[in-house]
Amino acid sequence: MSDDLSAMYQELILDHSRRRVGQRTLEAADASHHELNPTCGDEITLQVTAGAATGAVGELAWHGNGCSISMASASILAELAADRPGTDLRPLIDEFRTMMHSRGRGEPDDSALGDAVVFHGTSKYVMRVKCAMLAWVALEKCLDALPAGPAATADA
Amino acid sequence: MAPMTLSDTTVALTDAEVAAIRSDFPALDARVNGHPLAYLDSGATAQRPLAVLDRERAFLLESNAAVHRGAHTLAGDATEAFEDARHTVAQFIGAGDDEVVWTANATDALNLVAHAFTAANRPGAVPDERLALRPGDEIVVTEAEHHANLIPWQQVAAATGATLRFVPVDDDGVWTMVDAAAVLTPRTRIIAVAHVSNVTGYTAPVAQLVAAAKELGAITVLDACQSAPHRPLDLGALGVDFAAFSSHKMLGPTGIGVLYGRQPLLDALPPFRTGGSMISTVTMESAEFLPAPQRFEAGTQPVSQAVALAEAVRYLDRVGLDRIEAREHELTTRMVDGLTGMPGIRLVGPRVGEQRTGIAAFDVAGVHAHDVGQLLDARGIAVRVGHHCAQPLHRRLGLTATTRASLYLYSTTDEVDRMLDAVSGVRAYFGAR
Numbered sequence A: 001m002s003d004d005l006s007a008m009y010q011e012l013i014l015d016h017s018r019r020r021v022g023q024r025t026l027e028a029a030d031a032s033h034h035e036l037n038p039t040c041g042d043e044i045t046l047q048v049t050a051g052a053a054t055g056a057v058g059e060l061a062w063h064g065n066g067c068s069i070s071m072a073s074a075s076i077l078a079e080l081a082a083d084r085p086g087t088d089l090r091p092l093i094d095e096f097r098t099m100m101h102s103r104g105r106g107e108p109d110d111s112a113l114g115d116a117v118v119f120h121g122t123s124k125y126v127m128r129v130k131c132a133m134l135a136w137v138a139l140e141k142c143l144d145a146l147p148a149g150p151a152a153t154a155d156a
Numbered sequence B: 001m002a003p004m005t006l007s008d009t010t011v012a013l014t015d016a017e018v019a020a021i022r023s024d025f026p027a028l029d030a031r032v033n034g035h036p037l038a039y040l041d042s043g044a045t046a047q048r049p050l051a052v053l054d055r056e057r058a059f060l061l062e063s064n065a066a067v068h069r070g071a072h073t074l075a076g077d078a079t080e081a082f083e084d085a086r087h088t089v090a091q092f093i094g095a096g097d098d099e100v101v102w103t104a105n106a107t108d109a110l111n112l113v114a115h116a117f118t119a120a121n122r123p124g125a126v127p128d129e130r131l132a133l134r135p136g137d138e139i140v141v142t143e144a145e146h147h148a149n150l151i152p153w154q155q156v157a158a159a160t161g162a163t164l165r166f167v168p169v170d171d172d173g174v175w176t177m178v179d180a181a182a183v184l185t186p187r188t189r190i191i192a193v194a195h196v197s198n199v200t201g202y203t204a205p206v207a208q209l210v211a212a213a214k215e216l217g218a219i220t221v222l223d224a225c226q227s228a229p230h231r232p233l234d235l236g237a238l239g240v241d242f243a244a245f246s247s248h249k250m251l252g253p254t255g256i257g258v259l260y261g262r263q264p265l266l267d268a269l270p271p272f273r274t275g276g277s278m279i280s281t282v283t284m285e286s287a288e289f290l291p292a293p294q295r296f297e298a299g300t301q302p303v304s305q306a307v308a309l310a311e312a313v314r315y316l317d318r319v320g321l322d323r324i325e326a327r328e329h330e331l332t333t334r335m336v337d338g339l340t341g342m343p344g345i346r347l348v349g350p351r352v353g354e355q356r357t358g359i360a361a362f363d364v365a366g367v368h369a370h371d372v373g374q375l376l377d378a379r380g381i382a383v384r385v386g387h388h389c390a391q392p393l394h395r396r397l398g399l400t401a402t403t404r405a406s407l408y409l410y411s412t413t414d415e416v417d418r419m420l421d422a423v424s425g426v427r428a429y430f431g432a433r
């Protein structure tokens, strides 16, 4: 199999696409967003509860249907969010988006991105960038919908 | 008469002939990801032979001008070439020259017919019984339609108060005349179906459907996108009222398609687009429209595209559509047999041995179609993944997306075998259980 293909379908991705960390339903979510890729029908519904700071989440859960890239990306995102309680996730989303638009160029910052750096190989395939972004866009929409966090409220 | 089954005397194109044909298609010599390209996506769009590219270029270099406007020499040459092209295409489908309307593509052609029904039933429109749609009248499509032959009819139903009904398909995505008969009623006014499904490759029983429609006084609309490029077609003999197809799926350029309409019905349709080139007399208050087909060809026309499409049709005629059909039938059988025997593969569409035209869409258990397509692409094999503009069909089959391989006259046994070999390794690669 070609090297590009194995650079894309790394073991970590294939593993996450099967394990699907965070695939469940929250009973009481503060924000929820359904994101659909109309070209292939992949879909993800992502839910969060508000976190202790602006841009942070308490719990993150998702469920959906789609290719291994979209499912693994949601799974890795859920794992990263769980590892970073109280942290503003927007810079992480921005960093991920920048990497996904890099067309495989440059070296991604793995201290910022954690396991999400495995999608660097996917960024070469323009047709698959949307798959990898699906859960992240849904999280961004959820963060937009959350009431401003305690930090923001204190400022106001 | 369009043969629904192959005659015994038809000889399929041989491997040697296909090799010669391939030399007319330099695009097929590409290397993709380190492998020779195996182009199995002709159902989406076909590659084009040099003769078609050369003809378009020659026209543009020698005779380019706007048609049906102006009187200089080039304008005359271009108009003649444009109308000659119409004649060539009309002959190809068993139609009269005044039954062929140039459109942008098949989608545009289907919209033209559908919109005409909406326009003909507007309050204040001149009543024409043939085009009347009243609340409670029924438009019938099938559950397997391409969105291009579904959504325009949804729009017509919404605008006129007619009811949109559909012929349901079975678990393989197939419907029969029995299923259709159960949906047709005396209120059926329009029956619009794909001649060949772009997902299942299933061939509709058009002759029987036309007979049923005639009995009910209903109008038939045939989406011939996947049939016109692949088999001899005689629309006049088939007896449908309207048909639509796209040039780019039959070796011609993009940007041009065809609406066939049986005269005098075509002439009864109100125009879809209005403006220049479709009128006789215009005052500040009103306009008189030209007869069909010109009345539907508003604005500057895709002239070089029409000329090139005619060249594509001549190319297909030279090779022989009956021989193309026979060849594709052999390769389809190989493809279907190969996929049917494979563990974890669910092929949609007619069963082995039943009529199927050049198309094989399938699901790989535990692996998303996008991932299947990616693995094939890494080996230079181009297939289509997704819902193929047929979401309701996929929903009915319990699938969101499938992988589709589709053939044409230049397809080879080797390409089919490479596809089968790659597909057989997909589940192991992704660790599907």
Ligand SMILES: Cc1ncc(COP(=O)(O)O)c(C=O)c1O
Pocket (backbone or CB within 6 Å): B043, B044, B105, B106, B107, B108, B146, B148, B149, B194, B196, B197, B198, B223, B225, B226, B246, B389
């Ligand atoms: C069965 C069928 N109908 C309609 C269409 C629409 O054709 P086009 O996109 O060229 O208008 C296609 C192809 O995409 C098709 O396969």
